[in-house]
Amino acid sequence: MLRTFTLHEVWILVLAARWTIALSLAAFIGGGAVGFVLAIARISPFKALRYIVSGYIQFVQAIPGLMLLLLFYYGLNLFGIRIDAWTAAVLAFTLSTSAFLAEIWRGCLQAVPAGQWDASRSLALNFPKTLILVIIPQAARMALPPTVGYMVQVVKGTSLAALIGFTELAKAGAQINTITFEPVLVFGTVAGIYFLICWPLSLLSSHLERQLKVGHVNIQAM
């Protein structure tokens, strides 16, 4: 017998969205930490390190997120490491998020005028000190809008975890669809919940970007 799509089913979807948010946060924090190290490595004074990291990023960015997910989910089990869908998803999303965030942040770090590096050297600051005291504070301002924008991609990307059987919002939607057979209502609601999570982030990102532009004009006016 088919179940009808009622407020009760909507509530199940809302509860499932908690897992979408948890997965997004885990991917963002893990990917952010790894991505930060990669971004620094990309602008480090060591040529070999820069090439290796650049190659790694190019490679990871050429792999579909779903493939990473399947490789972690099935692949690690093979090496005797018992892995559940949650761990596999967090690892896979951390990997892909780190590659994309590293590229975004590298762009911001390199957008800080070269004169800042010269000035720091003339003040006898070494590479780590220049980064922490001079470059990163200026790059962080520029990095904020695209980073918030990328969070939208992370949230949407977590829906892939549904395909290895992790019950977050997309999977819950697919399951409720099979028992109610109301695809328009079910996927409309699911899309609506995703939209409510993502749209504010998108708006915030473009707001921050406009603010940054205004800030630049002010600096130039002075």
Place this chain on the structure above:
Amino acid sequence: MNYTFQFGTVMDHFPDLLSGAALTIRLSALTMVFGLVIGMTCAVAKAYGPRPIRWLATSYIELIRNTPFLIQLYFVFFALPHFGVRLSPNNSALIAMVINLGAYSAEIVRAGVESIPHGQIEAGRALGLKPLQIVRFLILFPALKAVYPALTSQFILVLLGSSIVSAIAADELTAVANTINSQTFRSFEIYTIVTLMYVAIVFGFRAIFTSIYAFAFARRG
């Protein structure tokens, strides 16, 4: 670890993987063409259209950009039949991909059109260029040149995203891999090989995009 890798089992199915890869490439290439057309139309509609059209284009763009592709795919595949539109998995996949890319490329092209200084258009008018010539040489061509890197990285994302359509069993590369996996249980070997195939396809597309840029944009100012 006492596991023997058996890539041979997977290699027996290599022709299937190749035909899957061919469909992946075809789906992605078609999506790039149609998606860009929709994107350019929406960008122009959003910039110059009357208010209802502008509003419609904006809601389409925002709705698609803020929901996951998987849900859009499910909607096309499961919900459209309720409205009497029944499509094969492959066609559903193509339509969902085109709708998705259309919204993203619309935003990218719009950014390019906005980057063109108004004086350039006025200069064209002062030189007596016809409106269509102005749109072609002074707006669309420089705009596409300005956003070419952003546009092609979005194209690559579409190519990577095409693996998601395996969820509705369109028979592209990932779906073929899933089928072979359920027949042979050689998951690690299969997904490693398929991952490398995707990497090869992506690097191929990147090379093509670079040469298109050199051919179409680099030589002319």
